[in-house]
Amino acid sequence: MKSSNIIKKIREILLTLLAVFAFTTVILLLAGAPPLKAYYHIFKGSLGSWIKLSYVIKAWIPLTLCACGLLYTFRINLWNIGVEGQMMMGAVVTTAVLRLGIDTQVPNLVLWLSFIGGIVGGAAWALLAGYLKTRGGVNEIFAGLGLNFVAQGIILWLIFGLWKRPGVASMSGTEIFPPELWLFYAPGLRISPAGLAIVIIAVIITAAMLRYTRIGLNLKAIGANRDAAYLFGLRPGKYMLIAMIFAGGFAGIAGSMQVTGVYHRLLPAISSNYGYLALLVVMLANYNVWLAPAVAFFFACLNVGSIQLPMKLQLDSSLSGVIQGALVLAILAIHAWRTRVKFRAAEEAPTKMQQANGSRVES
Amino acid sequence: MFRKLILIITIICFFASLPAAITFAAKEKPFIFGLLLVGPYNDRGWSQAHFDGGKYVEKNVPGTQMVYIDKVNPADRPGVTIPQLVDDMVAEGARLIIANSDDMKDGTREAALQHPDIHFIHISGDDVITGKAPKNLANLMGRMEYAKMMAGFAAAMTTQTGKIGYLGPLINEETRRLAVSCYLGAKYAWVNVLKKNPADLKFQVTWIGFWFNIPGVTLDPTQVAQNFFNTGYDVVISGIDTTEAVVVAGQKHREGKKVWSIPYDYIGACEGASDVCLGVPYFNWGPGYVRLIKASMAGSWKSEWLWLGPDWNDINSEKTSTVGFVAGPALADETWLKIDAFIKDLGSGKVNLFKGPMKYQDGRSFLRPGEVASDKKLWYMKQLLQGMDGQSSAK
Numbered sequence: 001m002k003s004s005n006i007i008k009k010i011r012e013i014l015l016t017l018l019a020v021f022a023f024t025t026v027i028l029l030l031a032g033a034p035p036l037k038a039y040y041h042i043f044k045g046s047l048g049s050w051i052k053l054s055y056v057i058k059a060w061i062p063l064t065l066c067a068c069g070l071l072y073t074f075r076i077n078l079w080n081i082g083v084e085g086q087m088m089m090g091a092v093v094t095t096a097v098l099r100l101g102i103d104t105q106v107p108n109l110v111l112w113l114s115f116i117g118g119i120v121g122g123a124a125w126a127l128l129a130g131y132l133k134t135r136g137g138v139n140e141i142f143a144g145l146g147l148n149f150v151a152q153g154i155i156l157w158l159i160f161g162l163w164k165r166p167g168v169a170s171m172s173g174t175e176i177f178p179p180e181l182w183l184f185y186a187p188g189l190r191i192s193p194a195g196l197a198i199v200i201i202a203v204i205i206t207a208a209m210l211r212y213t214r215i216g217l218n219l220k221a222i223g224a225n226r227d228a229a230y231l232f233g234l235r236p237g238k239y240m241l242i243a244m245i246f247a248g249g250f251a252g253i254a255g256s257m258q259v260t261g262v263y264h265r266l267l268p269a270i271s272s273n274y275g276y277l278a279l280l281v282v283m284l285a286n287y288n289v290w291l292a293p294a295v296a297f298f299f300a301c302l303n304v305g306s307i308q309l310p311m312k313l314q315l316d317s318s319l320s321g322v323i324q325g326a327l328v329l330a331i332l333a334i335h336a337w338r339t340r341v342k343f344r345a346a347e348e349a350p351t352k353m354q355q356a357n358g359s360r361v362e363s
Numbered sequence: 364m365f366r367k368l369i370l371i372i373t374i375i376c377f378f379a380s381l382p383a384a385i386t387f388a389a390k391e392k393p394f395i396f397g398l399l400l401v402g403p404y405n406d407r408g409w410s411q412a413h414f415d416g417g418k419y420v421e422k423n424v425p426g427t428q429m430v431y432i433d434k435v436n437p438a439d440r441p442g443v444t445i446p447q448l449v450d451d452m453v454a455e456g457a458r459l460i461i462a463n464s465d466d467m468k469d470g471t472r473e474a475a476l477q478h479p480d481i482h483f484i485h486i487s488g489d490d491v492i493t494g495k496a497p498k499n500l501a502n503l504m505g506r507m508e509y510a511k512m513m514a515g516f517a518a519a520m521t522t523q524t525g526k527i528g529y530l531g532p533l534i535n536e537e538t539r540r541l542a543v544s545c546y547l548g549a550k551y552a553w554v555n556v557l558k559k560n561p562a563d564l565k566f567q568v569t570w571i572g573f574w575f576n577i578p579g580v581t582l583d584p585t586q587v588a589q590n591f592f593n594t595g596y597d598v599v600i601s602g603i604d605t606t607e608a609v610v611v612a613g614q615k616h617r618e619g620k621k622v623w624s625i626p627y628d629y630i631g632a633c634e635g636a637s638d639v640c641l642g643v644p645y646f647n648w649g650p651g652y653v654r655l656i657k658a659s660m661a662g663s664w665k666s667e668w669l670w671l672g673p674d675w676n677d678i679n680s681e682k683t684s685t686v687g688f689v690a691g692p693a694l695a696d697e698t699w700l701k702i703d704a705f706i707k708d709l710g711s712g713k714v715n716l717f718k719g720p721m722k723y724q725d726g727r728s729f730l731r732p733g734e735v736a737s738d739k740k741l742w743y744m745k746q747l748l749q750g751m752d753g754q755s756s757a758k
Contacts, residue, residue, distance in 0.1 A: 045451070049454065051450050051454070052450075055447050055450070152579065156580060160757055161757065167535065167536070167745065167756055168534060168535045168757070169534035169570060169756060169757035170572065171533065171572040171573040171577065172466045172533065173437075262442070263444070264469075267437055268438070269437035269438045269441055270437075272437070273441045274442070303443075304443075307440075307451055308451070310431075311430055311431070311432050311452075
């Protein structure tokens with residue numbers, strides 16, 4: 001039973017990847033690009049040298065952090081699309097802490113504080129969406145999307161107003177921080193040990209939380225069947241908020257990472273769309289905590305490697321955006337197919353559906 | 364059997380690689396230079412002017428080859444940084460890298476420190492003046508002020524309502540300087556040529572917040588331009604990287620309005636807007652690029668700050684003039700004669716518009732009576748001038 005399950009999962013992932021490549025190939029052909037060459041350049045551009053790999057890891061870290069956070073909310077069946085805004089607010093609070101810490105004697109302390117600030121910022125923003133859901137009855141997708149726009153607005157307002165560079169009014173971002181307040185990168189390796197440690201710990205914590213703790217179990221129970229869980233004495237509202245706090249906290253760290261490790265300042269596009277991308281990552285990984293980092297790595301490679309397309313093949317650079325869009329379509333197609341298969345299986349065996357889907361069966 | 368197969372394959376591989384090796388030895392390694400463009404390479408504005416500059420180098424300096432990446436900004440390429448792209452280009456063999464946006468200042472400096480053996484040109488920057496530049500980083504800019512004066516001159520000669528709009532990008536020293544230059548050219552035409560009252564000339568600057576439109580982040584330049592035309596401004600001068608002003612002017616013209624526009628940056632920016640385009644002040648990056656790239660190739664590279672002007676013998680010379688102004692199809696012939704005279708006066712030094720007394724917008728003195736602005740004072744323009752409407756800095 002168990003081994004057939006694993007085979008099934010692997011088959012599904014292979015199918016998804018196949019669909020992804022098929023979609024992408026069609027698009028490349030339509031754009032008049034040689035697909036094999038394009039794949040080769042993407043591969044070489046992302047894994048062809050240590051420097052390139054180091055950039056992949058740089059993108060992988062925030063992506064994986066967001067994905068970790070989303071695992072909690074997906075587990076309780078919440079669509080935390082507000083992860084993007086949570087990342088932005090994490091970045092905002094991080095920037096605020098760093099600004100206070102300019103000229104400090106203890107830059108490392110300030111950096112750590114700024115990460116804690118990032119967690120608080122992201123979690124608070126997620127909590128807001130959570131409260132809107134549990135108290136206000138606002139669907140978390142709408143609340144999240146709305147709060148994403150608000151977070152973007154706050155960033156723009158800060159960059160253009162409160163935190164503007166002297167004599168300048170530009171959307172390009174705030175003044176760059178002094179190098180003492182940059183996340184430490186091992187010079188030869190070009191990798192941030194702290195960043196890497198944080199993301200590995202995050203994955204392990206998430207796996208452990210979801211698998212071995214009461215919170216993880218309860219999240220799953222409520223996600224599977226809210227009403228039944230309620231009858232068991234679980235309070236769905238409370239656990240939704242808990243899931244949101246975790247999601248927002250991890251997204252917030254991802255925001256801190258972007259400020260301290262990548263851009264060294266706050267800018268409007270600080271979240272780099274990693275939040276939205278992480279939603280895809282988690283879905284593609286079929287909500288599996290061990291697969292999510294691998295899928296995130298794949299997307300990070302694509303992100304870094306696709307720069308080769310305009311540089312080497314003179315392809316219009318918007319093509320990598322189109323490819324990413326195609327990925328979304330491919331994933332959705334697989335998703336739809338998966339649900340249909342599940343549904344069919346359920347039709348054949350109604351009791352099985354109860355277990356798999358956990359939805360109520362009227363009797 | 365198996366061994367034989369391997370042997371055959373090895374032999375085939377050997378002979379297959381021979382021609383490649385021979386051509387490799389025969390051909391000298393090209394000097395590869397990289398170009399980082401903030402916008403699309405075909406934006407008919409700032410970035411295309413740079414792209415053409417790179418093509419000019421390839422054509423005129425034998426043995427050079429360009430690699431480029433466009434849309435280098437965090438909105439178009441999320442998560443991508445300048446040092447990362449520089450690493451990619453260096454891996455491609457680039458030995459000199461040009462970064463074409465003020466937005467890339469910090470990233471370029473960071474990359475230059477990481478690659479001390481690669482030469483860098485940061486366009487429009489001032490790291491060399493401020494002393495922040497490492498030895499392998501140079502700055503290059505064109506004295507666009509002159510061409511902007513010509514643009515302002517053309518605008519004032521053409522306007523019928525006396526209201527000129529300036530579609531500004533973000534606010535910094537460079538953009539203030541260029542808006543001011545337009546205003547001074549306009550005022551000169553208004554007062555000295557048309558003999559009108561300076562108080563009747565309205566010059567409004569509206570900033571969108573970045574060099575080009577980023578939906579949801581900047582003001583929409585199309586809307587700003589429409590707003591100008593709808594409120595009585597009949598000439599809009601563009602200060603942004605892209606062509607919205609002249610496009611909107613064309614639409615308004617087709618609706619029957621008497622309006623004109625002056626695009627920016629790219630010599631071909633008037634194309635397709637012949638009914639409304641009064642001319643374009645443009646950059647010709649070829650000569651500046653050639654100068655620095657030749658220096659790099661010859662080993663005579665210096666970390667210098669170049670602010671290259673027009674060649675007054677022929678401001679539209681592709682070979683020698685870093686900035687130029689070409690008349691547009693909508694410019695009246697008699698106005699062109701006046702502009703031509705104005706250009707001659709600028710070139711001979713008979714007319715110097717940056718001569719005091721001149722006051723900043725808040726009334727503080729910019730130039731004392733008789734004082735001629737030094738390069739440094741001009742470069743670091745702190746405010747707009749008195750007589751102009753619009754923000755001098757962020758609120």
